[in-house]
Amino acid sequence: MHAIRLHAFGPAENLRYETVPDPVPSRGQVRIAVAAAGVHLIDTTLRGGEPGPFPLPELPTVPGREVAGTVDRVGDGVAEDLLGARVVAHLGGVPGGYAELAVTDAARLHEIPANLDAAAAVAMIGTGRTTMGILQFCEPKPGSVLLVTAAAGGIGTLLVQYAKNAGATVIGAAGGPAKVERVRGNGADLAVDYLAPDWPDRVRALVGAHGVDTLFDSVGGAVARTGIDLLAPGGQHLVYGWSGKSEAEGAVRLSDDDLAERGITSQRVIGPPMLARVGGDLRVLEDRAMAEAAAGRLRPAVHRFPLADAAAAHRALETRATTGKVVLEP
DSSP states (O other): OOEESSSSSGGGEEEEEEEOOOOOTTTTTEEEEEEEEOHHHHHHHHHHTTTOOOOOOOOBBBBOOOOEEEEEEEEESSSSGGTTTEEEOOOOTTTSSSSSSEEGGGGGGGOOOOOOOHHHHHHHHIHHHHHHHGGGGGGOOOOOOEESTTTTBBHHHHHHHHHTTTTTTTEEEESHHHHHHHHHHTTSSEEEESSSSSSHHHHHHHHHHHGGGEEEEEEEEHHHHHHHHTTTEOOOEOOOOOOOTTEEEEEEOHHHHHHHHTOEEEESSSSSSHHHTTTTTTHHHHHHHHHHHHHTTTOOOEEEEEGGGHHHHHHHHHTTTOOBEEEEEO
């Protein structure tokens, strides 16, 4: 089979499209003929040699932890009626998704709803799962005002849709006219370009004295600080990522005095806080995400690349040149 392998940590060019032996499922596992593989920002940091939520892999490695496709082989102890099933899975701590074939435990599988293609299913098992986790900390409702940064991204797209379905007023902020147009087309009440100096004035003109109730922050830096200034007393700042690498562009940290003075809260919701809400069982969030997509309430945005162009996909993700979930297709 063909797969993307990393032999040395470093730049995106270190990702190589190679021929490797086909994997064989062990007991309790299945093999998936991959139709789509998800690319996550964590993949780029691991490729560069920076550990994060996952330890650095032994090299050479096949990156990627989200796959969708068709079961083409089962291991011992797995029912053969799974053969031919359209499935999607998050591989967990074991990579191997950037390939034409991938193995995983049968217990990790979800059936792909009939209304989703493989790429959309991959988006929901990864990005959708995280979105459901973030929403554990804020349930949008009619009358609430929400500000979503990186609103043209995978998570941002789903947050806007979910909040609009709930009847909230949604402001989507993105970088550049093309992304702003996507946010507007996704149903946001107001779409603003956070690269434009007047964007906070446009938000204030919409929300008036009410202010913003919740800031969904995945950008950090100056955008986050401006968004915090727009929060109403009692508002909340939910952090689930930051795009910048430098301290000035990274996550915004507020002191207890800052929070008390403004009467707001600030919380990082990725990782242990999110896991605690579901008792450590991320499948709960996966089930919710797939159900929302199956019902047609959430429609993921997907940015597709050929599997052989994984290096280009990494570069685009790192330079914020993508819209929606980045997916590789063999």
